[in-house]
Amino acid sequence: MRSTALRARASLLLAATLLPFSALADALYLQLKDVGSDVDAAGLAAATVAERTRYGIEEALKTSSTQAILMDARNEGAPDLTLSAKVTRAGEKYRLTYRLATTHEPVRTKTLAYEFVNPSLSDKGSVAMAQALLAEAQKLEAASAEVPVVAAAEVPVASAGEAGADANWEGYSQRSDAPAAEGMGQDSTGRAQEDEAPRRGGGRTNLDLGVALGFNSPSGIFGGELEYRVAPVLGLNLSGGTGAWGFRVGPVVRLYPLGEVRTSPFLEGGMSFNMGGTSTTTLTFNDETEEFRTEKLLTPVATLAVGMRQSMGPMYLGLRVGWGFRLREDNWRTSDNRDPNFLDDLDIAATQHGGFLASVTLGVSVF
Numbered sequence: 001m002r003s004t005a006l007r008a009r010a011s012l013l014l015a016a017t018l019l020p021f022s023a024l025a026d027a028l029y030l031q032l033k034d035v036g037s038d039v040d041a042a043g044l045a046a047a048t049v050a051e052r053t054r055y056g057i058e059e060a061l062k063t064s065s066t067q068a069i070l071m072d073a074r075n076e077g078a079p080d081l082t083l084s085a086k087v088t089r090a091g092e093k094y095r096l097t098y099r100l101a102t103t104h105e106p107v108r109t110k111t112l113a114y115e116f117v118n119p120s121l122s123d124k125g126s127v128a129m130a131q132a133l134l135a136e137a138q139k140l141e142a143a144s145a146e147v148p149v150v151a152a153a154e155v156p157v158a159s160a161g162e163a164g165a166d167a168n169w170e171g172y173s174q175r176s177d178a179p180a181a182e183g184m185g186q187d188s189t190g191r192a193q194e195d196e197a198p199r200r201g202g203g204r205t206n207l208d209l210g211v212a213l214g215f216n217s218p219s220g221i222f223g224g225e226l227e228y229r230v231a232p233v234l235g236l237n238l239s240g241g242t243g244a245w246g247f248r249v250g251p252v253v254r255l256y257p258l259g260e261v262r263t264s265p266f267l268e269g270g271m272s273f274n275m276g277g278t279s280t281t282t283l284t285f286n287d288e289t290e291e292f293r294t295e296k297l298l299t300p301v302a303t304l305a306v307g308m309r310q311s312m313g314p315m316y317l318g319l320r321v322g323w324g325f326r327l328r329e330d331n332w333r334t335s336d337n338r339d340p341n342f343l344d345d346l347d348i349a350a351t352q353h354g355g356f357l358a359s360v361t362l363g364v365s366v367f
Contacts, residue, residue: 030081031072038089039087055126093116098129109140208364215358239270263310265309268307275298305357
């Protein structure tokens with residue numbers, strides 16, 4: 001009874017610890033990658049266009065329901081989408097072409113073209129274009145993850161007369177088939193060229209390394225995990241660490257129904273091999289102390305669990321809960337084959353691996 005109560009308290013404590021992590025929301029990681037300009041005007045130089053684009057996105061995010069993070073090019077980790085820009089002449093007008101591209105399979109792209117007269121970008125124009133870019137970025141990422149979303153409302157186009165003196169652009173067109181500027185091309189299938197974006201982004205991973213804390217989990221009370229993703233929906237995991245029944249190691253297979261996405265639930269099944277060890281209990285009676293040794297033997301445990309992998313740039317957070325089924329009962333013996341005393345019984349019951357399990361893992365995606 002005491003062992004059951006201890007396990008129940010530990011379970012409640014771990015659940016309370018993990019609860020805040022379950023509230024993590026997805027954020028869209030966007031990186032302004034390449035900006036070029038074929039125009040001599042200072043107001044449309046590449047550096048100025050990059051600065052105005054960043055300003056527009058930052059301002060648009062203040063009033064947008066989209067949760068996004070504009071990554072600096074020097075930041076480590078892969079973004080979900082990259083954004084390229086190119087300024088060219090279009091007759092008497094100027095054309096600013098933006099190209100969005102996802103960085104993970106399947107690669108999806110979107111090109112938006114803006115035409116205006118004055119050789120500069122106003123605050124209002126920069127924000128309006130950024131709102132459209134964020135809406136398209138959200139739809140691209142959702143389509144790549146095969147998650148349906150409600151189509152974003154179109155951003156109203158302000159004419160020069162409506163916007164007043166601050167307006168120095170004449171609206172824009174959004175065409176999925178708009179020709180991309182030179183240096184921002186794509187092949188006939190719509191896939192990004194090889195130099196467009198890194199292969200890994202969002203939730204994409206080939207190898208994970210992490211440290212874990214748990215209760216009755218395959219990684220022990222404290223341990224580590226190594227996982228290799230052989231396919232988007234299949235991962236081979238090796239967990240190991242220190243448990244109450246000695247060192248523990250376990251091969252695990254994980255199934256990811258949604259593939260490699262930022263928030264990826266999984267179902268896992270595997271084995272946990274508890275190596276055992278020797279424990280000592282002490283009894284004192286009439287000022288005489290006697291030690292009793294109990295040998296804990298190798299014990300296999302089958303485990304089933306469900307969990308979630310939350311990608312956070314180059315890092316990830318893993319949560320799992322499940323149940324362990326002990327496959328060996330006669331897994332201990334006392335010294336000299338004596339009958340166990342009540343301390344032996346308590347020690348064995350409290351340190352067996354089996355029943356409810358849970359763990360939290362923090363790690364890094366190696367590649």
